[in-house]
Amino acid sequence: MAGEVAALVFDAYGTLFDVHSVARRAQMLFPGKGDALSAAWRTKQLEYSWLRTLMGAYEDFDRVTRAALEWSLESLGLDAGEAAQRALIDEYRKLATFAEVPAALERLARSRPLAILSNGHPEMLEAVVDHNGLRDRFRGGILSVHAARRFKPEPSVYRIAEEALGVPRAMVGFVSSNGWDAAGAKAFGFRAYWVNRARAPVERLGVRPDAVLESLAGLEPALA
Amino acid sequence: MAGEVAALVFDAYGTLFDVHSVARRAQMLFPGKGDALSAAWRTKQLEYSWLRTLMGAYEDFDRVTRAALEWSLESLGLDAGEAAQRALIDEYRKLATFAEVPAALERLARSRPLAILSNGHPEMLEAVVDHNGLRDRFRGGILSVHAARRFKPEPSVYRIAEEALGVPRAMVGFVSSNGWDAAGAKAFGFRAYWVNRARAPVERLGVRPDAVLESLAGLEPALA
Numbered sequence: 001m002a003g004e005v006a007a008l009v010f011d012a013y014g015t016l017f018d019v020h021s022v023a024r025r026a027q028m029l030f031p032g033k034g035d036a037l038s039a040a041w042r043t044k045q046l047e048y049s050w051l052r053t054l055m056g057a058y059e060d061f062d063r064v065t066r067a068a069l070e071w072s073l074e075s076l077g078l079d080a081g082e083a084a085q086r087a088l089i090d091e092y093r094k095l096a097t098f099a100e101v102p103a104a105l106e107r108l109a110r111s112r113p114l115a116i117l118s119n120g121h122p123e124m125l126e127a128v129v130d131h132n133g134l135r136d137r138f139r140g141g142i143l144s145v146h147a148a149r150r151f152k153p154e155p156s157v158y159r160i161a162e163e164a165l166g167v168p169r170a171m172v173g174f175v176s177s178n179g180w181d182a183a184g185a186k187a188f189g190f191r192a193y194w195v196n197r198a199r200a201p202v203e204r205l206g207v208r209p210d211a212v213l214e215s216l217a218g219l220e221p222a223l224a
Numbered sequence: 225m226a227g228e229v230a231a232l233v234f235d236a237y238g239t240l241f242d243v244h245s246v247a248r249r250a251q252m253l254f255p256g257k258g259d260a261l262s263a264a265w266r267t268k269q270l271e272y273s274w275l276r277t278l279m280g281a282y283e284d285f286d287r288v289t290r291a292a293l294e295w296s297l298e299s300l301g302l303d304a305g306e307a308a309q310r311a312l313i314d315e316y317r318k319l320a321t322f323a324e325v326p327a328a329l330e331r332l333a334r335s336r337p338l339a340i341l342s343n344g345h346p347e348m349l350e351a352v353v354d355h356n357g358l359r360d361r362f363r364g365g366i367l368s369v370h371a372a373r374r375f376k377p378e379p380s381v382y383r384i385a386e387e388a389l390g391v392p393r394a395m396v397g398f399v400s401s402n403g404w405d406a407a408g409a410k411a412f413g414f415r416a417y418w419v420n421r422a423r424a425p426v427e428r429l430g431v432r433p434d435a436v437l438e439s440l441a442g443l444e445p446a447l448a
Contacts, residue, residue: 043267048429050274051404054378055411057430067428074425154278180275187279201298204291205272206281 005191005223007140007167008108011176012118015195016105016216017095017128025091029084037072044068049119049151058149062121065089092120093127097134098197104216105137115140117161117174119151140165153184162190173210175219179203186210193219229415229447231364231391232332235400236342239419240329240440241319241352249315253308261296268292273343273375282373286345289313316344317351321358322421328440329361339364341385341398343375364389377408386414399443403427410434417443 010016019042026041027034045068052058066089073080080088108114114137118125122144129135129142141164148156162169174185177195183205186192194202194209195216202208211222234240243266250265251258269292276282290313297304304312332338338361342349346368353359353366365388369381376382386393398409401419407429410416418426418433419440426432435446 047274047404050271050278051377051408051427051429053278054274054376055408055429056379057411059430071425071428152278153275155280180271184275184279187281201295204295205275205279206283 004171005112005173006171007113007115007165008173008175008219009115009117009140009143009161009165009185009190011174011178011181012116012120012125012128013092013095014197015175015177016097016101016116016134017132018098019092019095021095022088022091025088029080029088030078033076033078036076037078040072040075041069044071053151053154058151060121060146061119061144061151062089062124064151065092092124094131095128097132098215100215100217102132102134104219105134107220109137109139113140113165114138115143115161115165117143117145117158119145122146152181153187155184155188158185158188158190173223175216179209180205182209183207193222195219228395229336229397230395231337231339231389232397232399232443233339233341233364233367233385233389233409233414235398235402235405236340236344236349236352237316237319238421239399239401240321240325240340240358241356242322243316243319245319246312246315249312253304253312254302257300257302261300261302264296264299265293268295277375277378282375284345284370285343285368285375286313286348288375289316316348318355319352321356322439324439324441326356326358328443329358331444333361333363337364337389338362339367339385339389341367341369341382343369346370376405377411379408379412382409382412382414397447399440403433404429406433407431417446419443 013019023038026037045065048064048068116138125142125144143160143164145151145157147160150157169189172190173193174190175193176182177197180203182192182194183203186207192209193211195213237243247262250261269289272288272292340362349366349368367384367388369375371384372380374381393413396414397417398414399417400406401421404427406416406418407427410431416433417435419437
């Protein structure tokens with residue numbers, strides 16, 4: 001299998017960048033309800049990304065994220081002013097990486113181009129990459145679904161990465177902590193590496209990831 | 225507005241038919257964990273319907289429902305044999321209607337054709353309609369998304385109802401307890417009546433339902 005993966009594409013939120021700090025800020029704003037808010041918000045954010053793509057009614061991830069927050073606040077009976085909402089959304093620009101990520105990327109970038117492919121609005125995405133000083137790692141591109149005006153796991157989204165890299169899809173390794181995103185990438189024709197940080201059951205979506213990892217530290221051995 | 229709605233299309237599960245008995249059976253099989261199982265199962269069932277449509281990997285709702293149940297059982301660490309799983313899935317064929325539904329349908333059917341449009345597999349759907357003796361109410365058709373091999377809220381699904389009824393979409397009233405389904409129908413061009421049984425916030429998906437009802441009893445006044 002060695003040499004088969006000529007390029008690597010990473011999901012961003014939850015895969016490279018830890019969204020825990022969003023939950024922490026929610027907890028500061030709404031003591032005792034922060035976890036419920038974060039969970040509802042994340043669920044709704046994904047739902048809206050899928051539903052809007054199905055409806056043919058794309059709007060960018062910044063707006064989807066804001067709409068999901070509004071719904072979640074109302075659902076939990078929480079009252080947040082404009083400043084608090086803005087503070088929560090701005091956390092996405094300042095997320096830290098998971099602990100093992102910088103060293104893993106540094107090693108992986110030596111042997112092949114790395115790229116990011118994310119639902120995030122290009123500007124949100126560049127901000128968090130720069131915040132972590134990781135721009136030089138991604139010479140394959142910091143790619144957003146925004147170019148296709150659809151969200152994952154619609155196949156035209158994964159095609160953005162295939163075309164930007166100029167590598168046939170069967171030789172592209174796609175890395176995501178979201179089981180459904182790994183499944184979408186696999187169905188598209190990428191090799192899929194699922195970083196199962198949440199130790200969740202494998203998604204029953206008709207395809208299986210090529211490998212299941214506990215963290216990004218396991219990626220290089222899985223490629224070898 | 226009177227006379228504008230020439231036909232009515234109803235979502236099935238959660239709108240006409242109460243899925244509570246599924247939760248009750250889950251509670252019998254797994255005391256203390258039935259509610260968690262039902263909630264995870266329902267969430268996953270919808271997720272899979274959306275994701276498979278986005279991935280272009282349709283499989284029928286019976287299989288999606290079974291796959292979602294499998295995932296949910298594993299996620300909660302529950303062990304269910306084949307017979308228990310079958311019993312849970314079979315509940316969908318024997319759901320009761322919500323209390324107000326038979327009388328409301330009887331009145332509404334006097335003035336316009338009624339139809340069902342559901343994610344359900346045609347056979348699951350006909351079974352539950354017959355179980356409740358409601359076949360004669362739906363002279364507009366008992367329609368499944370299966371014909372389009374896509375799930376709601378993809379527009380081609382709503383087109384099935386428009387074509388079966390032969391009524392221009394602007395004159396079709398679509399009735400659903402799912403806010404996202406009402407939004408999908410509205411985006412397609414139907415008039416949307418959201419039966420907000422769960423008293424949830426309105427979905428932020430760029431469109432608003434034409435009316436929000438507490439139950440089907442409020443539909444006739446809303447049409448008048």
